[in-house]
Amino acid sequence: MKRLWLYSVRLYLRIALWFYYKKIVVVKKAEIPEQQPVMFLGNHQNALLDALLIAMSTDRFCYFLTRAGVFQNKILSRVLKSLRMIPVYRIRDGWSNLSNNSAIFENCTELLHRNEALALFPEGNHNLMRTVRPLSKGFTRIIFETLDRYPDIDLKLIPVGVNYQNAIAFGDSASIYFGEPLGAKSVISEYKNKSVQDLKAKVRGELKNLTTHIPHDSYDATFKILEKHRISYLDPEHVNKVISNKKINLKIQKYKKSSQLKPIFKSLLAVLLLGPYLSWRLVVKPRVASPEFIGTFRFAVGISLVPLWIILISLILVLNFGWLLGGLYFLLVLFVSILCVKL
Incomplete structure (x- = not known):
């Protein structure tokens, strides 16, 4: 029954996405191992949607x-x-709760021993900035244990x-790049520290190649240039080449503008889905504290209400x-929804 539940939820979420x-x-x-223990280590920009996109892009059922x-x-919680x-506890959850992580990490060790897949975000927090932040050492603790x-x-x-092209936008585009599997033992030496x-440097270096990484010291200026040229962020290898070439004289891959008819279909969809639309605009959205959660809560309204x-x-x-x-x-709702998103 648990397996059937997971397959049903995955099918529903894939349709929703x-x-x-x-x-x-x-x-x-490279091919993702199907019968080996794996840890998916992703960058973290867009709250729960990051996890959903990773989970829906592989055939393996992950523990997150x-x-x-x-x-x-x-x-x-159930x-x-x-x-x-x-659940994993952070300092902001209270010092007294941090001790719970020992049992959680031990559970992760046993899951990996059973050849399961584990997914986590080693940056430790999320942020819409297009840069790979320094990694926390929590994921290394699981690996070493x-x-x-x-x-x-x-x-x-x-x-x-x-x-993401625009993480907080409805009808956005996304790309998920899986890097080549790294053998955990290959990064380990006799000196633990x-x-x-x-290990942190190796994983962060790989993530820098798999997503847009704008260096912190030139972030604002570089980001303005990329936005001015309407660059497509879906190809991180190309974007990072443009960033490394400060004169921006490479041929830039631009994202395509949406159809001029899209606002009309959005208005029509709002009328057809008046209840959920008003719930989102008047109740849910005003309570979203940070932009990183806008997409997650909008998606939650979309799959529930x-x-x-x-x-x-x-x-x-x-x-x-x-x-x-x-x-x-x-049928009209389905048709207009497709036009709103795909145009």
Whole structure:
């Protein structure tokens, strides 16, 4: 039953992401091991959507380390845990809770020993800035504890670059770049402190190649130039070449502008989905504290309230006016939704 639940949720989320994003590009530098323990290590810009895009872009069911704050509601906690999300505590969650991480990391070690896939974001926080931030050492602790307990384990580390054209926009495009698997043992030496630093540097270096990395000391100026030229961030290799060439004389791959008809279809969709639209604009969006969560909460409204609204209005139309009108409303919503996103 658990497996069926996971397959059902994955199918539903893949359909939802197809309706939410204009385009999702998945690039795999090498085959992802299917029967080996792996750790997906991704950059972190866009809250929960980063995790969803990684999870939906591979056939492996991942266990995700997730900040403990989202597990406070008991019902939501049960749902998240059923989806293989594991709470991890940070200093902001209280010093007394940090000791819980020992049991959580031990659980991660056992999962890897059972050849499961684990996913986490070693930057430790999320930010919309197009740069790879310094990595925390929490992920290295899991790796070292796993190798200490199971010296013969063939643990593979797979860096993942998640890229957005405009992360907070509805109908955005995204690309997910899976790097080549790294053997965890190959980065380890007899000196643990040096190994930790080498491991962090190696993973961060790989992430810099798999997503846009604008150096901190020239961030504002470089970002303005990239935006001025309407560069496409979906190809990080190209973007990083442009960044390294300060004269910007490479042939720039620009993103395509949306159709001029898109605002019309968006307005029509807002009318067709009036209940969820007003809930988003008047109730949910004003309470979103930071822009990194806008996409996540909009998507949450889309996968929860929108289907319920469509079913409710369709049933009302069927009961009062017959199947023809109810069916037409249902098809019209799907058609307009596709036009809003894909144009």
